[in-house]
Amino acid sequence: xxxxxxxxxxxxxxxxxxxxxxxxxxxxxxxxxxxxxxxxxxxxxxxxxxxxxxxxxxxxxxxxxxxxxxxxxxxxxxxxxxxxxxxxxxxxxxxxxxxxxxxxxxxxxxxxxxxxxxxxxxxxxxxxxxxxxxxxxxxxxxxxxxxxxxxxxxxxxxxxxxxxxxxxxxxxxxxxxxxxxxxxxxxxxxxxxxxxxxxxxxxxxxxxxxxxxxxxxxxxxxxxxxxxxxxxxxxxxxxxxxxxxxxxxxxxxxxxxxxxxxxxxxxxxxxxxxxxxxxxxxxxxxxxxxxxxxxxxxxxxxxxxxxxxxxxxxxxxxxx
Amino acid sequence: xxxxxxxxxxxxxxxxxxxxxxxxxxxxxxxxxxxxxxxxxxxxxxxxxxxxxxxxxxxxxxxxxxxxxxxxxxxxxxxxxxxxxxxxxxxxxxxxxxxxxxxxxxxxxxxxxxxxxxxxxxxxxxxxxxxxxxxxxxxxxxxxxxxxxxxxxxxxxxxxxxxxxxxxxxxxxxxxxxxxxxxxxxxxxxxxxxxxxxxxxxxxxxxxxxxxxxxxxxxxxxxxxxxxxxxxxxxxxxxxxxxxxxxxxxxxxxxxxxxxxxxxxxxxxxxxxxxxxxxxxxxxxxxxxxxxxxxxxxxxxxxxxxxxxxxxxxxxxxx
Numbered sequence: 325x326x327x328x329x330x331x332x333x334x335x336x337x338x339x340x341x342x343x344x345x346x347x348x349x350x351x352x353x354x355x356x357x358x359x360x361x362x363x364x365x366x367x368x369x370x371x372x373x374x375x376x377x378x379x380x381x382x383x384x385x386x387x388x389x390x391x392x393x394x395x396x397x398x399x400x401x402x403x404x405x406x407x408x409x410x411x412x413x414x415x416x417x418x419x420x421x422x423x424x425x426x427x428x429x430x431x432x433x434x435x436x437x438x439x440x441x442x443x444x445x446x447x448x449x450x451x452x453x454x455x456x457x458x459x460x461x462x463x464x465x466x467x468x469x470x471x472x473x474x475x476x477x478x479x480x481x482x483x484x485x486x487x488x489x490x491x492x493x494x495x496x497x498x499x500x501x502x503x504x505x506x507x508x509x510x511x512x513x514x515x516x517x518x519x520x521x522x523x524x525x526x527x528x529x530x531x532x533x534x535x536x537x538x539x540x541x542x543x544x545x546x547x548x549x550x551x552x553x554x555x556x557x558x559x560x561x562x563x564x565x566x567x568x569x570x571x572x573x574x575x576x577x578x579x580x581x582x583x584x585x586x587x588x589x590x591x592x593x594x595x596x597x598x599x600x601x602x603x604x605x606x607x608x609x610x611x612x613x614x615x616x617x618x619x620x621x622x623x624x625x626x627x628x629x630x631x632x633x634x635x636x637x638x639x640x641x642x643x644x
Numbered sequence: 645x646x647x648x649x650x651x652x653x654x655x656x657x658x659x660x661x662x663x664x665x666x667x668x669x670x671x672x673x674x675x676x677x678x679x680x681x682x683x684x685x686x687x688x689x690x691x692x693x694x695x696x697x698x699x700x701x702x703x704x705x706x707x708x709x710x711x712x713x714x715x716x717x718x719x720x721x722x723x724x725x726x727x728x729x730x731x732x733x734x735x736x737x738x739x740x741x742x743x744x745x746x747x748x749x750x751x752x753x754x755x756x757x758x759x760x761x762x763x764x765x766x767x768x769x770x771x772x773x774x775x776x777x778x779x780x781x782x783x784x785x786x787x788x789x790x791x792x793x794x795x796x797x798x799x800x801x802x803x804x805x806x807x808x809x810x811x812x813x814x815x816x817x818x819x820x821x822x823x824x825x826x827x828x829x830x831x832x833x834x835x836x837x838x839x840x841x842x843x844x845x846x847x848x849x850x851x852x853x854x855x856x857x858x859x860x861x862x863x864x865x866x867x868x869x870x871x872x873x874x875x876x877x878x879x880x881x882x883x884x885x886x887x888x889x890x891x892x893x894x895x896x897x898x899x900x901x902x903x904x905x906x907x908x909x910x911x912x913x914x915x916x917x918x919x920x921x922x923x924x925x926x927x928x929x930x931x932x933x934x935x936x937x938x939x940x941x942x943x944x945x946x947x948x949x950x951x952x953x954x955x956x957x958x959x960x961x962x963x
Contacts, residue, residue: 379864404873411870419868424861428960429883439869474959490869 326530327353332390341602345371347554358531360541363551366598369534373500413443416491420503422484426475432486433471439493458489481512500532550574553609560635570637572614616641656944663940722930731934742915748835753842761850783844792910807833809912834911857885894950898942
C-alpha cells in the first residue's frame with residue numbers, strides 16, 4: 325500500500341458554523357495504480373487532496389481526526405520540515421487552474437529548476453539538461469527556447485504541461501492531480517489525459533486523480549471512489565462501478581451521462597442540490613435527493629455494504 | 645520601447661501645458677492680489693498700488709500675464725514680487741535645505757515599512773501583527789504637530805539636545821565633531837517625525853498587498869513543490885506583492901519639491917514647504933507658480949519612471 329487515508333475528517337470553522345467538508349473518508353492507493361476520486365463540486369474531494377500534503381489554509385481549516393499513511397508514516401504527524409521533504413519529492417501535485425498556478429514573474433525554466441533544486445543537489449549544466457528533458461517528455465516543442473519563457477507566453481494546455489513537468493521533476497511515487505483538465509479545451513483535455521496516462525505507464529507511479537467527469541474516470545481509472553457531501557458513497561473497480569453501480573447516487577450520476585441509446589431524450593438529473601457542508605441532513609446525507617430513501621435513512625447513518633471483491637456502497641436499501 | 649518613450653514625452657508635454665494654464669487660472673481666481681495683501685498699511689497709497697499693478701503687469705489681460713510669466717520662467721529671469729530676487733535661486737537654496745529632510749525621511753519610510761508589513765502579513769493575526777496594526781493606527785490618528793511637540797519635549801528635556809532650526813545658533817566656533825553631531829540631531833527629529841505617518845500608512849499597504857498575494861494559487865504551488873517557507877514568502881509572494889509599489893516609488897519624486905509645511909514650521913526649518921506657504925500668504929505669484937510648475941514636471945517624470953520600472957519588473961508588460 326502506497327497511501328492509505330483512514331477516517332479523515334477536515335472541518336472549516338466559520339464565525340458560528342462548522343463546515344464538515346470532509347467527514348470521515350478512507351481510501352487506499354496501491355503502487356502503480358490510478359485511483360479516481362469523483363464527485364460534484366463542493367463534495368470535499370479537493371480538500372481531501374490538499375490535506376494529504378497539508379496545503380489547506382489553517383485556520384480556518386482543521387484536521388479533526390484520521391490518518392494519512394504514506395508508506396507507513398502518518399503525514400499528519402510530520403513537522404514542517406518533514407512535510408517539505410515529502411512535497412514535490414515523494415508526492416507531487418498538479419492543480420486545477422494552470423493559468424494562475426504558475427508564478428507570473430518567473431520563467432518556467434526557473435520554476436522547474438527550483439522544483440528540482442529544493443530536493444536534490446544538481447550542477448547547473450545537469451540541471452539545465454534535466455529541465456529540457458522534462459519539457460521534452462511532456463511534449464513541449466523546442467524546449468531550449470521555452471525555458472526562458474514566462475507563463476503568460478504559453479497557452480493554457482502548455483502551462484498545464486509545465487505544471488505536470490514540475491510535478492514529475494523529482495520522480496515522485498504519487499501524483500495528485502486535482503481536476504487538471506477542467507479549465508482546458510476538450511481537445512487539449514484529451515491530450516493532457518493521454519500524457520498523464522503515458523507518463524504513468526512508463527514511470528509506474530501512482531496517480532490520485534480528482535475529477536467530476538465520469539468520462540475521464542472510465543478512461544483512466546483502475547479504481548474509483550465516489551464522494552458525496554464529505555463521505556465516500558461507493559467504491560470499487562472501474563468496471564464494478566460503471567457496470568453495476570449500487571449506491572443510488574452513483575446510479576443517478578451514471579444515468580445523467582448522455583448516451584447513444586437515449587438519443588433525443590432529455591438528460592436525467594438528480595433532483596435537489598448538494599447540501600451545505602455546514603448544515604448536512606441527519607442520517608444518510610443523500611436521503612433528501614434519494615429516490616429509494618426509506619424511513620430509517622433519515623435517522624441512521626448508513627454503514628458500508630459489500631457487494632463483491634472490493635466493491636462497497638454506503639446504502640442499506642440496495643444492499644439487501 | 646523607443647516609440648513608447650516618444651509617445652509618452654508628447655503626451656506629458658501636452659499635459660504639462662494644460663497644467664500650466666489651469667494652475668495659472670486658479671491662482672488668479674483666488675481672492676486678493678499682491679497689491680491688496682495689506683490695504684490698511686498707510687504706506688500703501690492708491691498711487692502705489694497702481695504703480696505696483698503696472699510694474700507686475702497686473703493691469704494687463706490674463707493671457708498676456710500668462711505669456712509674460714512663462715517667458716520669464718523659461719528664460720530664468722523670473723523674480724519674486726516680494727524682494728525682487730531670482731525665484732529659481734531662492735527655490736534652489738530652499739531645496740538644498742529640504743533635501744536632507746526628504747532623503748532621510750524617505751529612506752526611513754521605505755526601509756521600515758516593508759519589513760514591518762511583510763512580517764505582519766506572514767504572521768497574520770499573531771501578536772506581532774496585532775501590535776503593528778495598533779501602532780500604525782495610533783500613528784495615523786495622532787496629529788503630526790501634536791506628536792512633534794511631544795517628541796521635542798522629550799528630546800530637549802531628557803537629552804538636553806536643542807533641535808529647533810537646522811543648527812544650534814552660535815555653535816560656529818565649536819569643534820568639527822560637535823558641529824556634525826549637532827547637525828545630525830537637528831536633522832533626525834524632524835525626519836523621524838515626517839516618516840512616522842508614512843511608515844504607518846505604507847506598512848499597512850504592504851501588509852494588505854502581501855496578504856492578497858499569499859492567497860494566490862502560485863503560492864500554493866510553491867508550497868506544494870516543497871519549498872521552505874522563506875522561499876515561498878520572499879521569492880514567490882514578495883516579488884509579486886512588490887509590483888504595485890513601483891507606482892508609488894515613482895511618485896516619491898514630487899515630494900522633492902513639496903517639503904512639509906507643518907514640520908518645517910514647527911522646527912523653524914528654512915525649507916521649501918515653508919517658502920511656498922509664505923509665498924501663498926503674500927500672493928507672491930511667481931514663487932507659487934514656479935513651485936507648482938516644477939512639481940507638475942516632477943509628477944510627470946515620476947509616472948514616466950514608474951512606467952519604465954514596470955517594464956523591468958513585470959515580464960507581462962511590453963510597451
